[in-house]
Amino acid sequence: xxxxxxxxxxxxxxxxxxxxxxxxxxxxxxxxxxxxxxxxxxxxxxxxxxxxxxxxxxxxxxxxxxxxxxxxxxxxxxxxxxxxxxxxxxxxxxxxxxxxxxxxxxxxxxxxxxxxxxxxxx
Numbered sequence: 247x248x249x250x251x252x253x254x255x256x257x258x259x260x261x262x263x264x265x266x267x268x269x270x271x272x273x274x275x276x277x278x279x280x281x282x283x284x285x286x287x288x289x290x291x292x293x294x295x296x297x298x299x300x301x302x303x304x305x306x307x308x309x310x311x312x313x314x315x316x317x318x319x320x321x322x323x324x325x326x327x328x329x330x331x332x333x334x335x336x337x338x339x340x341x342x343x344x345x346x347x348x349x350x351x352x353x354x355x356x357x358x359x360x361x362x363x364x365x366x367x368x
Contacts, residue, residue, distance in 0.1 A: 255303030277306035304348035
């Protein structure tokens, strides 16, 4: 995986300025490491490498959105019969869907850990 390419994709998704990017290098590196553990084998072609890099950036962006959502505080407040919700969690949910879509493009490259076949004894 190309960490610089992952960081560039991430910076584009997070709309970061050039000087802000290096701050998120550990987040992108962790996402790359986590995705690396899920790969069946290293990517064979440049196209596969780009897909893996984009998926790692999407994973980092999903985590970034969750962290931002948590750091920004409560989602709503209520006064009498009036309730105001700021919808901060919506961005994290959309970012997670982006990650799921990017992960789906790697279907042939990833270990299938979402399906388990086992026997139940009676």
